[in-house]
Amino acid sequence: MALTTVNRGRVLAQWMREQTTPLPAVSKADLAAAVAAMDDWLDANVTSLNAAIPQPARAQLSAALKFELVGYILMRRAGRLRAEEDG
Amino acid sequence: MGTVYQTFTPDAALFQTTAFPQLKTINGTNYPVMGLYYDGTVSELAYWQFKLRNYGAGVDMIVTLDWYADTAVANAVVWEAALAAITPDADTQDVETRAFGTAATVTDTHLTTTGQRLHTCSITLTGSGPLNSAADGDACWMRIARLPANAADGMAGDAVLIGWQLAYSDT
Numbered sequence: 001m002a003l004t005t006v007n008r009g010r011v012l013a014q015w016m017r018e019q020t021t022p023l024p025a026v027s028k029a030d031l032a033a034a035v036a037a038m039d040d041w042l043d044a045n046v047t048s049l050n051a052a053i054p055q056p057a058r059a060q061l062s063a064a065l066k067f068e069l070v071g072y073i074l075m076r077r078a079g080r081l082r083a084e085e086d087g
Numbered sequence: 088m089g090t091v092y093q094t095f096t097p098d099a100a101l102f103q104t105t106a107f108p109q110l111k112t113i114n115g116t117n118y119p120v121m122g123l124y125y126d127g128t129v130s131e132l133a134y135w136q137f138k139l140r141n142y143g144a145g146v147d148m149i150v151t152l153d154w155y156a157d158t159a160v161a162n163a164v165v166w167e168a169a170l171a172a173i174t175p176d177a178d179t180q181d182v183e184t185r186a187f188g189t190a191a192t193v194t195d196t197h198l199t200t201t202g203q204r205l206h207t208c209s210i211t212l213t214g215s216g217p218l219n220s221a222a223d224g225d226a227c228w229m230r231i232a233r234l235p236a237n238a239a240d241g242m243a244g245d246a247v248l249i250g251w252q253l254a255y256s257d258t
Binding site for chain 2: 021
């Protein structure tokens with residue numbers, strides 16, 4: 001289920017607060033539109049994403065755990081997730 | 088006739104228990120930079136308490152803000168200033184409950200090129216409402232806020248206030 005408008009706003013607010021690198025020339029409205037579009041895309045493609053998960057994980061993991069795992073993968077891709085193994 | 092200037096630093100600011108900008112010092116390449124970090128989504132307020140000296144009766148006050156963007160490289164920020172003034176021995180007003188005068192705002196647009204370049208903008212307090220009927224010798228409180236919910240405030244991320252100046256004529 002897509003995030004509510006309030007939750008999308010909070011995602012953007014926290015993301016802006018935690019930014020340490022310069023942003024390109026975008027306004028808050030531009031960024032809010034990006035958040036909404038990406039959240040909508042996730043909603044539209046959640047079935048496909050779920051189908052890509054091999055068994056038995058697909059059946060055993062809850063929706064919340066699957067979202068969390070996607071989040072960890074994306075955070076690592078963004079260079080924002082540090083693992084203990086990184087030293 | 089002359090112009091009186093008073094300067095104010097971020098570390099002289101006072102805060103309420105909520106909605107305050109973070110006071111932070113960044114170790115720059117060659118010197119530390121201190122500032123108040125005003126949020127990009129929630130309005131935050133800081134206050135300064137000072138004595139109004141050599142103030143010409145009812146003259147305008149110019150509040151000049153020096154700020155830079157924490158992460159943004161474009162778009163505008165909206166600043167607001169409001170003054171509360173009490174005349175000692177004359178005003179019977181409870182000092183802890185005085186209301187601010189009418190707030191005044193300025194919209195300042197990031198000049199691009201370099202994200203963390205310094206900008207300056209001014210807010211003019213004029214008329215008895217914004218000036219809160221201030222008089223020479225008054226005890227004053229200035230509130231400076233960012234208004235991120237204002238439609239004109241499109242700048243993402245924090246706006247960092249590194250200091251401000253109050254100017255007014257002595258006559």
